[in-house]
Amino acid sequence: AQKVTQAQTEISVVEKEDVTLDCVYETRDTTYYLFWYKQPPSGELVFLIRRNSFDEQNEISGRYSWNFQKSTSSFNFTITASQVVDSAVYFCAPLGGGATNKLIFGTGTLLAVQP
């Protein structure tokens, strides 16, 4: 079974600040994938980034970057130079490598970016 912990319930930052969202996961799968989704106030889920368990190289994509540490089971997500439009709930979700392919969502972190 998989479990996700997003310890930060709410974060408030001022525009242009950098912000890191934490995610710690538990899984028994040896191969798995990790996702971050964003849910703005309108309610739709927007895919942000994904990572494979066998590739610990951290990357940057525009204002987004992520830090995947398999040894500590953490998959943190950073937004650089935050903008008001980044205000949303952010969900971390591991996807098992088994046949079920079920996403298990964390409790989410509400990010409020103040102008």
Add this chain to the structure above:
Amino acid sequence: SAVISQKPSRDICQRGTSLTIQCQVDSQVTMMFWYRQQPGQSLTLIATANQGSEATYESGFVIDKFPISRPNLTFSTLTVSNMSPEDSSIYLCSVEIAGPAYNEQFFGPGTRLTVL
């Protein structure tokens, strides 16, 4: 990627009634999923709907309460039966698309249900 639409986008229903939510995808997909998101909560998987077979329900969800149909590879319905105020949630469908290295999941816009 996939374009997913859901109908209705929102509804307000009376206790004891039933509502059927439709999910339409612009391409053929094998696996479709139905999630529930209660107010202020995370997403919880209700069931996996594969074409040609009965849906597989997660713990805590039963077919009598949430019957699902999957008549073809682009369409599915979820019915919320005998509704109570506790069923007030956002219901989202998602689909799995095969990618070059792994499968991805895309989500519909959701159906906001309020039960009075």
